[in-house]
Amino acid sequence: MQAVEELPPKLKNTVELFQSVQDPRTKYEQLLYYGRKLNPLGNEFKTRENKVEGCVSQVWVRAYLDDSKNVWFEADSDAVLTKGLAALLVEGLSGNSPPEIVKISPDFIHIMGLNQSLSPSRNNGFLNMFKLMQRKALQLYIESEKSEDQKELRSLGSNGSSVEAQQIEVSEKPSESADVKSHENEMGFTVLSERGERIIEKLERELVPIELEVEDVSYQHAGHMGAKGEGGETHFNLRIVSDKFEGKSLIKRHRLVYDLLKEELDSGLHALSIVAKTPSEN
Structure with a gap:
């Protein structure tokens, strides 16, 4: 199991916060709070490729790179609790590099104790969200590397x-x-x-x-x-x-x-x- 200390800083803080809360109801309320704070996703991003499969509710995740080639996520859902789960991941994973995101083990989901507060289907949906985010981070990394290689290839003729x-x-x-x-x-x-x-x-x-x-x-x-x-x-x-x-x-x-x-x-x-x-x- 991946140690909490090995997680990216923001995700580590979120995990430790939920880990410190023993009452399942309090964890549940914290998720609802995250969901209410999450900015809505534009309808143009609610596409098939951004949709999380295997969730009871509809969930969409968008990812993009900033100028420093760190990944930023946006998400939305038609259910408040699921929106809270998405917001938790958006907050914990955004701002990290693709390699940092891809190497994260889903063990942190269990360390947070959410499996005790959620139904099996919600737990499964949370894991599917996380996996989609990792796939998107990896895809962005590959596309970025291809773009850099193409620039270098074109520059071969500039000398x-x-x-x-x-x-x-x-x-x-x-x-x-x-x-x-x-x-x-x-x-x-x-x-x-x-x-x-x-x-x-x-x-x-x-x-x-x-x-x-x-x-x-x-x-x-x-x-x-x-x-x-x-x-x-x-x-x-x-x-x-x-x-x-x-x-x-x-x-x-x-x-x-x-x-x-x-x-x-x-x-x-x-x-x-x-x-x-x-x-x-x-």
Whole structure:
């Protein structure tokens, strides 16, 4: 069971308040008080996606991020007691970051002693409200991370006109080819171009990879727009495993690679398909 001390401050205070009250009727009256104080939710937010399933009464929960990427909740219900339960969660969870909210265990519901004051269906509805809030916090976090990654991806072209004009391919999986052998010599070893050798040298020097695979797939794009460069060396697949990627998002890892290979991008390298992992992810 999660300790009360591990809860976010406002939720901790609320839990301790209810924990200190022994009389079930007093707890009940406190919930009614919270319900009367809760600001009504606009009708535009009383949508299907905001509705809490499994509640006896109708309950809606809205969530949004502030400028500091903390989550704030709004809620409403057509029943005063249920509105009080919603208000309790709104007060206790709002203002925390998505990771803080997601890691909270529902144990606090029992610590508060509400299960003794409410019917089983009300207890179940309270738990469903809490779970929906956690899901919304997680969804906001994911959307926020995607937005940040997209901004970083768009900014890749802002550091120089030559990079801006290129179509940079970002993929979690390298392109598969049934004709890779056409780039192997008689001994079965892959023959890399001068650009390929330079890519290896730069990445090994700066990222000290545990694993590094560089594949020239320019022949697959011969004749395509952008397939111009020194000797047609325009498209490469990279797979790299390095400690340098620890703590970095996928886009930040890709950007690190792009920055290291900027000279190649400026001189005709058209596209990279990158798999960038940490040793623990490999």
